[in-house]
Amino acid sequence: MKKRVLSLALIPLLLFYAIPVGAAEKEQRTWKDEIAYSVMIDRFFDGNPKNNGDADVLNPSAFNGGDFEGVTKKLNYLKDMGYTAIILSPIFSNEDNGYHGDWVKDFYKTDAHYGTKKEFKKLVNEAHSREMKVILDFQVNNVGPNHSWLNDPDKKDWFHEKKDISMDSGQRNLESGWVNGLPDLNQDNQETREYLLDAAKWWIAETNIDGYRLNQVQHVPKDFWKEFVKVVKSEKSNFYTVGDVQGDADLIASYKEAGIDAFMDYPQNAELRKAFAAPDQDLAPVLDAAKDPSFTQALFMDTQNMPRFTKDAADHNENPGARWKMALSYIYTTPGVPIVMYGSEIALNGDKAPNNHQLMNFKTEQELVEYITKLSDLREMYPALSKGNMKVLYQKGGTAVFKRVYDDETVVVVMNNTTKTQTIKLAEKNLEENKELRGMLNGDLVRSKDNSYSIVIDRESAEVYTLASKSTINIPYLIIIGLVLVIFGIFIALILKRSKRNRLK
Secondary structure (H helix, E strand, O other), rough: OOHHHHHHHHHEEEEEOOOHHHOOOOOOOHHOOOOOEEEOHHHHHHHHHOOOOOOOOOOOOOOOOOHHHHHHHHHHHHOOOOOEEEOOEEEEEEEOOOOOOOOOOEEEOOOOOOOOHHHHHHHHHHHHOOOOEEEEEEEOOOOOOOOOHHOOOOHHHEEEOOOOOOOOOOOOHHHHOOHHHHHOOOOOHHHHHHHHHHHHHHHHHHHHHOOEOOHHHOOOOHHHHHHHHHHHHHHHOEEEEEOOOOOOOOHHHHHHHHOOEEOOOOOOOHHHHHHHHHOOOOOOHHHHHHOOOOOOOOEOOOOOOOEEEHHHHHOOOOOOHHHHHHHHHHHOOOOEEEEEOHHHOOOOOOOOOOOOOOOOOOOOOOOOHHHHHHHHHHHOOHHHHHOEEEEEEEEOOOOEEEEEEEOEEEEEEEEEEOOOOOOEEEEEOOOOOOOOEEEEEOOOEEEEEOOOOEEEEOOOOOEEEEEEOOOOOOHHHHHHHHHHHHHHHHHHHHHHHHHHHHHHO
């Protein structure tokens, strides 16, 4: 009884100190506020074994059984981690063993292994009911290797002439060559173009999806993408497009004129993987890549087309969990939209496809899941982490400090990607005088003293601080709490006295 009453009495006090000070008021949500989880449908969760067909869970190159119902059943799992958008691998009907979605057979049908259009619409509706957006991978560059159009004389002009392609070819060759030997669609042909545009509009109208991730953008003419973006946004004004352009920053930026909202940031990804695969790596190249981006960034550590980041850590004989914490701390707190590949929360491993497409396991260690949830909560709580400008305050080797500022809110991120505890002194002029830094990840507290802030950060860790006025003792509040405790004490004493009297009787 005593413990229960004391706990109730302490609740107001705990709530008082738990309220984040300086958090900006919520504003209308934009795409910059999203945190996306990328799902390979076939490898995520088998919610309905009845649609498995020829799926073979023992064959990494075949369908394994994941489906729309499986994703729907795991929406709460994703929501609880803080994800506000899901990016789904292509859902269109594919040829045999096209579990990845790149061997399209019919742009107007869902693949039978995943389920029906009705089940997909249920997935979208369930996501929307949880305030989560749904983005589809959309492949317009090619169809499957044995598509029926290849044998249709009336569709001869729907394809470019078969020829190999290399990434260092000229632009025309990039747009007309057959990538990975797959039949390359000719978007300059008006019938082909109209078919693809109509299909893109149809899925929006039919299912109310929220965006497309556009694959192999550099292999399709820019004028097509310009028309594509115009068409999909005419169907849904806030429709989101993410371009997958595999090239340097200049090449990626050249597609801005098409109106694509954001681009997968491959240049920064290369630096991220180098920096965070092992400790004691220089963070300067990563921070340089983040400066003044010429395009809106979608930040990621890996995709379904590259080896897992976990493999990089394993190749350095490092603990993947620690490496993932450092990497995610960075992409969650710097400008851009974080996109996290399925299985990252369990440090899924794998080299090139299909080894990087292993089945998801939901029964593994939860430490990384909890850390991701913390980062998501902070990004949701403090708009500076998604909308604020960024300024590097300190950088030396594997240690860095930067601040994000939005309106009157300042968030300071400290990263120690080294094998030793680091002490960093920041001059007050870099922040504000007579303030304090309140750690939101690990609970650290740093007060300004002698015109500086002295931050001690453990090895291989990060901390996210909010800049706030120095906390003082709230005397009136403590008096009220004291009175509440006294009243409860009297109440308990009376109960105990009455109980004793009843026992004597």
